[in-house]
């Protein structure tokens with residue numbers, strides 16, 4: 001190959017890459033005005049921050065969590081101590097909805113139910129259809145409770161987590177797809193570095209996140225072949241400072257968490273711009289992944305060095 005070709009081809013590649021990325025649309029909050037969005041698992045953490053951003057942008061938000069089901073249980077048969085705790089949690093979720101209204105949401109609603117039950121996923125989507133008349137964006141974010149420790153061999157727990165973290169995502173997608181096809185909408189799937197690389201102490205959780213990548217990346221290919229105008233954005237997150245994540249892992253992890261508010265905004269931007277994947281924070285997620293296929297053992301070692309196993313809580 002001549003010297004000219006050796007230089008010309010990479011330069012041409014760089015120019016094309018620059019043109020491709022610079023011609024992409026920029027994000028503007030107005031893009032979300034009046035859009036109908038479901039955010040699952042929005043009573044706390046990143047989901048809660050996402051609905052606040054969406055509310056400020058003037059979207060219609062449909063917030064989901066288990067909360068109201070808990071409230072009904074509370075009003076039914078539970079004892080006084082549990083009642084107080086659950087009432088508080090239920091009220092907190094209702095406050096999320098109230099706050100969305102105050103921040104300027106076109107509308108805000110709470111639909112509750114456990115994602116362990118596939119019937120719930122259908123009902124959630126039916127509510128969106130009946131109350132909002134359609135759907136523009138489905139943000140799948142909820143996550144079931146798991147442990148942060150060595151794998152304990154409990155297959156039942158893996159199965160339960162697969163239902164909540166994976167199968168309910170699939171079921172919600174299937175139910176919402178007719179509406180999303182009509183609107184040319186978007187599916188946003190909140191995943192994790194633990195769904196791209198093997199992380200210790202989160203074996204069942206990692207399994208569910210890897211499953212999401214397999215399902216949604218394959219589905220994206222089929223959408224492309226069939227010219228289905230529904231985008232799929234997979235979000236690869238590092239350690240984020242939500243209350244639950246901090247409680248579970250802050251003592252053991254040798255890394256500082258990124259802010260949930262900024263993380264939530266990056267997810268919304270990526271979904272709105274119909275990006276294939278979102279990496280947050282970029283440097284601590286995308287860059288290590290460059291090692292994965294070429295130096296997997298080195299990456300494994302670097303990952304292990306970020307943990308202090310001696311600080312794990314006794315199981």
Ligand SMILES: NC(=O)c1ccc[n+]([C@@H]2O[C@H](COP(=O)([O-])OP(=O)(O)OC[C@H]3O[C@@H](n4cnc5c(N)ncnc54)[C@H](OP(=O)(O)O)[C@@H]3O)[C@@H](O)[C@H]2O)c1
Pocket residue numbers: 040041042043044045046047064065066067113114115116140141142143144145164190191192193237238239240241242243244245
């Ligand atoms: N925080 C991190 O460091 C981090 C890192 C990588 C990826 N992520 C991903 O980011 C997403 C959000 O994480 P987060 O830290 O914000 O989580 P979080 O604060 O623990 O919130 C989880 C949400 O899911 C809901 N939920 C839990 N079990 C449910 C069930 N059975 N049915 C329906 N809803 C249920 C919870 O509400 P109720 O309890 O009221 O139901 C809550 O709203 C997750 O997909 C997680 O995997 C987080």
